[in-house]
Amino acid sequence: MASFDDAARPRCPMPLGEFDLIRRHFDRPVRRQPLGVGDDCALLAPSPGQHLAVSTDLLVEGRHFLPTVAPQALGHKALAVNLSDLAACGAEPMAYTLSLALPRADEAWLASFASGLHALADAHGIELVGGDTTAGPLTIGITVMGQVPPGQALLRSGARPGHVIWVSGWPGRARLWLDAVRGTLRLEGASFEAGRLAMEYPQPRVGLGRALRGVASSAIDLSDGLLGDLGHVLQRSGAASGSSGPLGARIDAHRLPRHPALSGLPEEVVLACLLAGGDDYELLFTAPPSQDAAVLEAARQADVAVHPIGQIVEGPGVEVRDAAGRRIDGRWAGFDHFQVASSAVPGGAS
Ligand code: ADP
Numbered sequence: 001m002a003s004f005d006d007a008a009r010p011r012c013p014m015p016l017g018e019f020d021l022i023r024r025h026f027d028r029p030v031r032r033q034p035l036g037v038g039d040d041c042a043l044l045a046p047s048p049g050q051h052l053a054v055s056t057d058l059l060v061e062g063r064h065f066l067p068t069v070a071p072q073a074l075g076h077k078a079l080a081v082n083l084s085d086l087a088a089c090g091a092e093p094m095a096y097t098l099s100l101a102l103p104r105a106d107e108a109w110l111a112s113f114a115s116g117l118h119a120l121a122d123a124h125g126i127e128l129v130g131g132d133t134t135a136g137p138l139t140i141g142i143t144v145m146g147q148v149p150p151g152q153a154l155l156r157s158g159a160r161p162g163h164v165i166w167v168s169g170w171p172g173r174a175r176l177w178l179d180a181v182r183g184t185l186r187l188e189g190a191s192f193e194a195g196r197l198a199m200e201y202p203q204p205r206v207g208l209g210r211a212l213r214g215v216a217s218s219a220i221d222l223s224d225g226l227l228g229d230l231g232h233v234l235q236r237s238g239a240a241s242g243s244s245g246p247l248g249a250r251i252d253a254h255r256l257p258r259h260p261a262l263s264g265l266p267e268e269v270v271l272a273c274l275l276a277g278g279d280d281y282e283l284l285f286t287a288p289p290s291q292d293a294a295v296l297e298a299a300r301q302a303d304v305a306v307h308p309i310g311q312i313v314e315g316p317g318v319e320v321r322d323a324a325g326r327r328i329d330g331r332w333a334g335f336d337h338f339q340v341a342s343s344a345v346p347g348g349a350s
């Protein structure tokens, strides 16, 4: 797109040139879709009868990532957070577009960013089919497209009282790393590295989401903290269940999966990481107890650990309990960009 102040300055302020830049780093031949980068539109060919699943996420420097992050990690993460949304719907990823605002066309930066992006795309068999590029403060917008059989998408709205709450993988490490970077806690080398990897290279649970079709009653991916994201499921499911009133949940703190990087820390720090951490990109999902074996089989197929951490109850409210059944009180707010507008959290939420 031409910019409105074209008359006032050269058409393209980037030394490399907008079109060279696209050709060199983002124009790759497509094999699975009819038409990719280079024309006015891309053309996609979903399998006959499937629903198209579409999701988009925007990453802004200083708000979603630190200026010091390695460009390769940024390329990975920008796509990973989008794939995570498709995973949460049980959709199979097909293609994506990339909108980039760049302060300058830095060859080395672009090559590294593109390598992180393309490596994750290749790992999931999806293709970059288009985008937009402009000069401006570093901002990355990705839209992913996937497909899912009609009626089989996992939604936030299917949880009901009695359903088991599950979480995949090992949440909490990204928040742990962020606290160490901010200087509010000290981490030894291996834990710091585990946290950095979790923050910079989240692995979207695409295989698990697909395997949970027909098994899970609801699902969401963890981006803004477990309790906050669980709140979205309770809200959507409560609204969908009509007359039965608001929904709530019981979380058993002792059943939350604890990565070794979290060991040896005060319990309130561990719970803050696990319950309000953000940037986990694990799946939180529910299923009736009758599906316990099917959930474990889906996890085995996807080769991802899953843990039952509580239960949906008649609400309202979420109660966190210890092993003895005693209520643990804490202030574990989920992340909200506009409620904390004065204290942006670089790398801290999406
Ligand atoms: P238009 O002006 O029609 O929007 P552009 O000149 O912006 O087209 O882009 C030319 C082609 O390059 C289009 O096919 C577009 O999808 C693609 N493209 C632009 N930026 C990117 C990018 N960052 N990544 C992938 N494809 C891109």
Ligand code: MG
Residues within 6 Å of the ligand: 001, 131, 132, 133
């Ligand atoms: Mg354009």
